[in-house]
Structure formats: C-alpha cells, structure tokens
Amino acid sequence: MxxxxxxxxxxxxxxxxxxxxxxxxxxxxxxxxxxxxxxxxxxxxxxxxxxxxxxxxxxxxxxxxxxxxxxxxxxxxxxxxxxxxxxxxxxxxxxxxxxxxxxxxxxxxxxxxxxxxxxxxxxxxxxxxxxxxxxxxxxxxxxxxEMLLGGGRMPGYGKVADKMTASQYLDAVVNGEIFDNVISFLLRCGRLPVGVIPDYLEDEESRNYAALMEWRNPFCHD
The missing domain is CATH 3.40.630.30 (Gcn5-related N-acetyltransferase (GNAT))
Incomplete structure (x- = not known):
C-alpha cells in the first residue's frame, strides 16, 4: 500500500x-x-x-x-x-x-x-x-x-476555436504562446503531448477535444 x-x-x-x-x-x-x-x-x-x-x-x-x-x-x-x-x-x-x-x-x-x-x-x-x-x-x-497516459482538457480552446485548430492550440500552449489551466499544469508535471483527440468528453469549454499527454517511465526504454 x-x-x-x-x-x-x-x-x-x-x-x-x-x-x-x-x-x-x-x-x-x-x-x-x-x-x-x-x-x-x-x-x-x-x-x-x-x-x-x-x-x-x-x-x-x-x-x-x-x-x-x-x-x-x-x-x-x-x-x-x-x-x-x-x-x-x-x-x-x-x-x-x-x-x-x-x-x-x-x-x-x-x-x-x-x-x-x-x-x-x-x-x-x-x-x-x-x-x-x-x-x-x-x-x-x-x-x-512503461508509461502514464491521460487525456487533458483544453478549457481555453473554446475561446479561440474560430481562429485555430485544436492541434494548433496545443502547439501554441507547448510553445508558451498561450497559457491553458490544464495543459500548462500537465507540462509542469513533466507530461509530454502525444496528440489531440476529438470527442473525448462532453466539454463545451474544450469543444470536446482533449490533449493526450504522457509520462514515460525513465527505467523502461524502447
């Protein structure tokens, strides 16, 4: 335990x-x-x-x-x-x-x-x-x-969805151009983006998108 x-x-x-x-x-x-x-x-x-x-x-x-x-x-x-x-x-x-x-x-x-x-x-x-x-x-x-995975909400995406795709939004957060409460938190925790998933969860703020974020066990290698 x-x-x-x-x-x-x-x-x-x-x-x-x-x-x-x-x-x-x-x-x-x-x-x-x-x-x-x-x-x-x-x-x-x-x-x-x-x-x-x-x-x-x-x-x-x-x-x-x-x-x-x-x-x-x-x-x-x-x-x-x-x-x-x-x-x-x-x-x-x-x-x-x-x-x-x-x-x-x-x-x-x-x-x-x-x-x-x-x-x-x-x-x-x-x-x-x-x-x-x-x-x-x-x-x-x-x-x-081997790894830890999880879908991260992108609550800031809904505000800019008419200007960029969900993938572009994720790239902007990773590049430090946009702060997102959830994705930026996951980056601070050491998680890395794998990609964007549509229709992940009923979530108006994220327009139902999520970023799949991973953390790889440093003692397990490909």
Whole structure:
C-alpha cells in the first residue's frame, strides 16, 4: 500500500499532507471533492458514485490515491491500466474508463491511464495536484509500467476555436504562446503531448477535444 508524508507550502508556511491509498471510509470526502472540483457546466453525472469508487479500490487499489490534510480529504487521483497502441490514439474517456467504473482495467496493461484528478478549491495553491501526479509516477515505477497516459482538457480552446485548430492550440500552449489551466499544469508535471483527440468528453469549454499527454517511465526504454 502507498503512503507518504510531504510538506507543501502556502506562501512561506509549511502545510503537512499525507498521500495514501483511499478506502471505503473516504468515499464521502472523495465525492465532496468531486463536486467542489468540477462545478457546472461540468456534467454532474460524471461525479464519482460509490459503485465506481468501490471498483477503484477493488480492481486497481494501487491507482486509487488521495491527499489528506488535517484529517480531511483535499484531493484525489485515480488510475487504471490499459494496453496502449501509439498507432491509434483516438478514444473517448467513457470507452477507456468504462464511464469511470474501470471494468476495462487490464491488469498487465503497458500504460497507467489517469481516470481523474481533482483538488478541492479550498486547498488549491499548495501544489497538491502536482504532488498527486508525482505520486502516481512513483506507482508507475514501482509496478514497472512503461508509461502514464491521460487525456487533458483544453478549457481555453473554446475561446479561440474560430481562429485555430485544436492541434494548433496545443502547439501554441507547448510553445508558451498561450497559457491553458490544464495543459500548462500537465507540462509542469513533466507530461509530454502525444496528440489531440476529438470527442473525448462532453466539454463545451474544450469543444470536446482533449490533449493526450504522457509520462514515460525513465527505467523502461524502447
């Protein structure tokens, strides 16, 4: 089981946090974080329910992590394993993750796929998202998985969709010409772009596009 203590900083003040596997007793806190992290227009039916969370801790408990501050769940990250073929990157979040129920989890899959990451607004600014992502990299290394993958929303794309394609937008973010809340965050976490996926998720801000972003296990080489 995974568990580590870290100190994060709110300005110059250290804040102690514990990152660990989540369990059934954490379900109410996890659902609350989802509701706070993804307010409308994000579809409310995509918030976690107890059946989904039960599958997470049953099918792939190694990929079910949360961060706790002073006994309260402040954020979470969930992953599953899949078989990834670089020649065909197009997919939707729903089909890969089985609508978040992860019955599609492949125990011997070559990639750890990020199903979801969320941090309660109350705790943003501490670097919890990056700390959770780094913890999942450690899971990838521990399990000797080739890579970590996930589709990143592009919430700024909708504002410029009439001026450029989704691929051009992603290139502009990578080149530092545009800041995107999600993609720029993933770049800071060490993720690299693989390509753009249409019809990834019902997401008006991103015009339903997502950027497939990867992190390769430095101990696994082609």
């Amino acid at each position: 995974y568990r580590k203590k870290v100190f994060l900083f709110k300005k110059d003040k250290p804040v102690e946090a514990v990152i660990r596997n989540y369990t059934k007793s954490d379900f109410p806190g996890l659902i609350r974080v989802q509701q706070e992290s993804f307010p409308p227009p994000f579809p409310s039916d995509l918030w976690w329910n107890e059946e989904q969370l039960t599958n997470h801790i049953t099918l792939f408990p190694e990929g079910a992590l949360c961060v706790e501050i002073e006994g309260e769940i402040a954020g979470s990250i969930t992953g599953m394993r899949m078989n990834f073929n670089r020649k065909n990157i197009e997919h939707s979040w729903a089909e890969v993750t089985d609508e978040g129920y992860i019955k599609t989890h492949a125990p011997k899959g070559n990639a750890l796929y990020i199903v979801d990451i969320g941090v309660s607004p109350e705790y943003r600014g501490l670097g919890l998202g990056k700390a959770l992502m780094q913890s999942m990299y450690e899971v990838v290394i521990q399990l000797k998985i």
